[in-house]
Amino acid sequence: MKYRNYFIKVYLISTVLWSNFCLSQSKLNHITISLSGVVVDAKTLNPIPNAIIFDEFDKRVAESDKNGFFETKINVINSEEIYFEFYVTKSRYNIIHQREHWGKSKDLKGNYIIALSNKNEPDNSFSNLLSTKSLKHRIAINSLNKLRQEKNIAINLLKLMTGNKKILIEFNGDKFLVTNFNHFQLKKSDKIIFINDKPYSIEEVNNLINRDNIKNLTRFENPIAQFYLTTY
Known part of the structure; x- marks a missing residue:
């Protein structure tokens, strides 16, 4: 009975030590990247609420708010160069996959415009990485306004070309x-x-x-x- 209790204690201590070791290794082998941005309709450039953002491991990490904005953190494998991806989904829209290779960058932030195309229309989905320095929504708002101005110019030029x-x-x-x-x-x-x-x-x-x-x-x-x- 004495030896049995001894082995049980050794087993429990070993299990705790191994768990702590695995946890520390996991932290060493992963880094955290902060993401933010706005999800919009690719045709109208209007915000899309309740779009779901998943990391590359299919883990749900964020949902866009009523103005299309989201902000989250994802864990990626820590290697010499940074590779990662995430994807954005919304019912009735095409899924968009964002794949990144940031080389040896020390900037661990990404601010995006994510534009989804309606499944009933041609797939004109696109994404723009706006900044790796700041997560402020103002950056996305300014970029969206510029896109809307460019779209307005293009529409009017088409009319003038007729x-x-x-x-x-x-x-x-x-x-x-x-x-x-x-x-x-x-x-x-x-x-x-x-x-x-x-x-x-x-x-x-x-x-x-x-x-x-x-x-x-x-x-x-x-x-x-x-x-x-x-x-x-």
């Missing part, structure tokens, strides 16, 4: 170079454009080329021209 083939279009006092696939807002310093390797004044492009013939238009920073356009 019934013509112009490349240079003016909207709200600003000038834009537009194609059937992208657009650029002009700066005051934007004066010259290369069209098939030849320089022209941007102001005369509407008399030189048909919008439907454009194959590529990119900003082209060099001493001569600010844009490069090709029709081949």
